[in-house]
Amino acid sequence: MDTESTYSGYSYYSGRSRGSHRHGERSRDRHKSRSKDSSRSEKSVTINAPPAEPLLGDQSARGEEVQDDNWGETTTAVTGTSEHSLSQEDIVRITKDMEDSVGLDCRRYLGLTLAAALGLLVFLTPLAFLVLPHLLWPERLKACGTACEGLFISVAFKLLILLLAVWALFFRSPRAGLPRVFVFRALLMVLVLLFVVSYWLFYGVRILDSQDENYQGIVQYAVSLVDALLFIHYLAIVLLELRQLQPSFSACVTRSTDGEIRHYNLGQLSIQRAALAILENYYRDFPVHNPALLSASKSRAAKHLAGLKVYNVDGPGNNGAGQSRAMIAAAARRRDTSHNELYYEEADHERRVRKRRARLVVAVEEAFTHIKRMQEEDQKKSPGEVMDPREAAQAIFPSMARALQKYLRTTRQQHCHTMESIQQHLAFCITNNMTPKAFLESYLTPGPTLQYGRERWLARHWTLVSEAAVTSGLKEGTIFLLKCIDFSLVVTVKRIPYIKLSEEFIDPKSHKFVLRLQSETSV
Template identity: 85%
Template sequence: TCPHLHSKVDTHLPLKQDDNWGETTTAVTGTSEHSLSQEDIVRISKDLDDSVGLDCKRYLNVALSVILGLVVFLTPLAFLILPHLLWPDRLRACGTACEGLFISVAFKLLILLLAVWALFFRPPRAGLPRIFVFRALLATLVLLFVLSYWLFYGVRILDSQDEDYQGIVQYAVSLVDALLFIHYLAIVLLELRQLQPFFSLCVTRSTDGATQHYNLGQLSIQRAAVVILENYYKDFPVHNPALLTASKSRAAKHLAGLKVYNVDGPGENNAAAGIAQSQSRAMIAAAARRRDSSHNELYYEEAEHERRVRKRRARLVVAVEEAFTHIRRMQEEEQKKAPGDVMDPREAAQAIFPSMARALQKYLRTTRQQHLHSMESIQQHLAFSITNNMTPKAFLESYLTTGPTLQYGKDRWLARQWTLISEASVTSGLKDGSVFLLKCIDFSLVVTTKKIPYIQLAEEFIDPKSHKFMLRLQSETSV
């Protein structure tokens, strides 16, 4: 499932976890019985709630599409069956050519069925706030086309009870051919038209300024928003509000250092103007002195933070390497035991996790990532690494490097509601200079559109003889 525009907000909140799991983690060894814990029950119920989501608009669109598809596919068959039901005695015999047309109709309908299924009946990627214009136009065109064929069929064939059955079959074949051409038109409008890039979109996250650029074709604003959101979860690093608190605390500390004292007291009304001017001058002078020293404080704070991160990282790497070395020794010992006494990867992960839990927790706290990784997710990743015989470096890569949003739990992206804000209509196409916002609860994505310039290439001919030269040697040269 992909996040969609104007969808319902999931009211289920992630379970609270203990922030001190690094100090309270204990090893679990031995073979445990398979039973459902309370956490498993909560997780299963949450997955069921996420999978059962009612969207009346989406189901209505699917129902209308299915009804229109049935009408389209049953119409040629009805054209062939109705004469046999209404006036079978007056029909002329169908010859060899007519029977060959039956095969043509059957295979063309089969091809049309597969083509429509591949193009239209795909899982929806997102719910759009407005109707998809090209798809609605194609559906209207198909409906008018089928109604026109039914009108002609009722006037010229049903009323007159035409006896030429071969002509009726050819009429049904012409309908199927026209439907195949409409499907080709749908491929051009819905798929091929947007392949050639025309616009370059700059997407900037409003909080930390993370930026990505995407080249898109001729799309509407709402469809461009869907493409941007699909790429956002794999290209942008996860949004970490904890990293933004440092600048806010530094600004608050800077303002808190500015103190102005009124030595005359509040009762001196006759000197209020002079006091206000002296206070302003004092604040300006204090702010200037504070500004001169703030960059030094920032430099030393960042240097100290980097030193702590390197120290925590080194301890974490050593702890993980020792834990994986212990795992390899355990695997060698387990191979000598009976098959029934072998410890599974989950139990092995629970056994070695306490040896690295404290170092990992301190590193995550220092880098402000403790809210992104729970103890359960770390143990699952550790069990996955053990199962696939991954190295310690491969296990640590998820914690040493900030990854995209999809790398983390579903609570980070599954239930997020996005709102599209645009001055222009969301069904209108992209234009040079178009600006729109994709807003959620925590932040917003600011999208600016630039048209890709027209590229003019010129050719310059280089004469092959221009590369040739003659070397004249003299007798005096020592060659």
């Protein structure tokens, strides 16, 4: 016990009641669970992202903990070895992410530097047009009248409006790093640069060289520059924002591993911008990728093939093709019985899921009933003796831990939820006075990818695979792939068809009728 550094909530409240004869069994279970997690981590996505803020004021900094599969039954201690365990694939993945992040940061800062330099040039140019005559030939300038002074106010307010508009449109935190430049944004930057340079050339030739004395004309020239910049900003809004609002294409997104499909409407976008929009919707709409659900079918197929044996009665000669044909023929003969096995396996699995779910619902309802009773007792206590939500969650968690862990194992969701995340969610539900059904909804129904922790789903690096240039626009039949470490998203683009509506007029009088009653009719 001297080597244990951190105790779980379950070990603190119920670990003392365990007998010493189960210590060896718990140790073997911990070693098995850690070996399973190490093999599973080689298939998961590793990122270099800052950890999320802990819930309810937990300020202790935690590393990536190795999840014990038996946290519902055993006493778990997180040691220094388990906190710093890395596989060779993790090291290669971290190195690749660091190299990619360095390249993306350099490109991002280069683009920001160019945009900031161009912005300073744009905003300082009108002011320079107004100040340079006073610095170079002040004695030759004509007096500025009332109309000229009014133009100063116009320039000031237009520059302020332009500054706010540029800040709202361009100075936003980047959502992603794209492989190529945004064509329309680059064209707008080139247009603004050429526009400002042409104004400077005209100003240098016609005003600076001749030292024009008409200062009101110089002010009007600066006002025309600001007006033109405002029109260019309007053009930027149309090209960058309004053009893509009207849906023109329908994108079918299919996940390669489990065949999950979603459909999205897209506007006039390039392939890389469409890929960015699809990835943003992916984390919100697609359920979290669960490789454990895919391993069942693979193990079933391997079990069927393992039951087939081929004997070579002609001698030890190399007859691989004949053996393959024999295996295929034997598998075809067993096809009639394999569907019965699959049927009974699925029926048994559904029965076990319903059984585990019923036990879990009862355990959670009893735990929340205990919480309400504790809250009623806390109202009678002094403020110093009242438990905070996190302590209350740790107190009732052992009563539901075993049922919850068995349910997560049966539904193959144990890798998506850690003991710490479950306790945080339980404390959140207690804080906001939620019902047991609200607490269980996150575990009974697989939610979207964003619902889970970042270490469970966030692939920092996606690869866009496309035959066409990623800066080209979407077209009918465009197909591209978005690949990450564990799976890929196959995107097929179809154009929304042209819809023609016709009108058919119905005369209101055609709905009127006359009811004629005969004398012998009973009413």
